[in-house]
Amino acid sequence: MEPTTAKNLTAHLATLPADRRKEFVAVRKLVKGKMPKGYREVYRQGMAVWEIPLAKYPDTYNGQPLCYAALAAQKHHLSLYLMGAYSDPAQTAAIKAAFKEEGKRLDMGKSCIRFRKAEDLALKAIGRSIASIPPGRYIARYELIMKKRR
Numbered sequence: 001m002e003p004t005t006a007k008n009l010t011a012h013l014a015t016l017p018a019d020r021r022k023e024f025v026a027v028r029k030l031v032k033g034k035m036p037k038g039y040r041e042v043y044r045q046g047m048a049v050w051e052i053p054l055a056k057y058p059d060t061y062n063g064q065p066l067c068y069a070a071l072a073a074q075k076h077h078l079s080l081y082l083m084g085a086y087s088d089p090a091q092t093a094a095i096k097a098a099f100k101e102e103g104k105r106l107d108m109g110k111s112c113i114r115f116r117k118a119e120d121l122a123l124k125a126i127g128r129s130i131a132s133i134p135p136g137r138y139i140a141r142y143e144l145i146m147k148k149r150r
Contacts, residue, residue, distance in 0.1 A: 009043040016073055024078055026118040028071055031080075034127040038135035039068050047072040047081075052135050061146060068138055069130060079112045080126070084133040086111035087141050091129050098125030 006012035013021050028048055032041065039050040042065075051065035060066050070081040085091040095113075099106035099122045106122075107114040115121055133141070 006043075006046070009048055012043065012046065012073075020073055020078065023115075023117050024071065024073055027078065027080060027115075027121070030118070030123060030127055031069060031071060031130055034130040035069070036131060036134040040065075044070075052139065056135065057139050066139070066142060068133070068135075074114070077107075077114045077116050079114050080121070081112045082126070082129055083111055084138060084141075085129050087145060088133075091132070095122065095125050095129060098122035 006015060013024065016024060031048075031050065035041075035050055038052070038056070040053050042049050042051060044051075047070045049067055049070045051067050054060075054063075054065050057066055067081070068083055070079075072079045072081070082091075082095075085095055096106060096108070102122050104120060104122055113121065113126075
């Protein structure tokens, strides 16, 4: 991730080159528009993060709010972290299929999709993925995963 001393997202965006800021803002707009009610957007660790506040769900493995999605400006690309898709193989498969169907190259890690421009993404599939998991369902999935690990 690009090192930053910014204290908030507005200050962080001001440090990005105009072309990268434009792409970041475009994808952030999509994420915010599709985000189910109950998630909170914050600036954490140099990223825009959508999370479940500790006041709503404090029982996390690390004592931090439960992250659902995040958007980061890395040194040479942008990264969109989709924890909902990461925890659901069917959603991961749907995203992969959408990229293939649209003829787009998917550069995906376990929870992140790396890209340079918003147009590199299968935006409709990503929007569907984000919109599909309200906080209560995400918490239930998280608890099931954590129970299996114990």
